[in-house]
Amino acid sequence: MSIAPDSEHMAAHLYRTMREFVQSMDDTLPGKFEITKEGIVHDMMSPAKPHELTALRIRRRLDVVLPEELLAHTGTPDVEDAAAGVMRHPDVMVIAETDMEGDGAFDPRTLIAAIEVVSRSNPDNDWVGKMRDYPVMGIQVYVIFDPRTGTGAIMTDIHSTPSGPRYSSRKDFVYDEDIDIAGWTIPTTNLPRYGNPPRTPASTESQ
DSSP states (O other): OOOOOHHHHHHHHHHHHHHHHHHHHTTTSSSEEEEETTEEEEEOSOOOHHHHHHHHHHHHHHHHHSOTTEEEEOSSOOEEETTTTEEEOOSEEEEEGGGGOSSSSBOGGGEEEEEEEOOSSOTHIIIIIHHHHHHHHTOSOEEEEETTTTEEEEEEEEEOOTTSOEEEEEEEEETTSEEEETTEEEEOTTOOOTTOOOOOOOOOSOO
């Protein structure tokens, strides 16, 4: 019988401890908790309106093109890879309805795509942390929408590197382009941006 090295036992124990803490805090503290290799990520800010509206419009546009057996899901539970010591919560998940059955967190390897809308308060969580964690979890397609800049990127093709699994392909896009998410095309028109000033009639005063 093989026995895992002490470091693996310690890593598993640390993850269980963090998981128990997150569960105890979910209904106590505001914000969203996630677990990464670096520890617990706590985004204390409530999602801004442009963030939530972006996720809603992406979900609705995917619903139009996805086959009946697939869903664009924006609710709970989390996506968890306990062996990797990572628990994340994508803003939108493309997943088969049958893979949502049962108890517990979603298996990340059943996700067809994970979609994130960049947080204004913690953009590195999406551009750096999840860019690292999602290929480790086996999520084949990772799409980022960034309301700060009106741009985004689609990551695919997981491959091995000395630092662990990473995406080898990246396709950048700007808002108003049509994009392909795992074989389904949706528009990116009319997506909100952070800090857009209210529209006002053009001035009729002479310069």
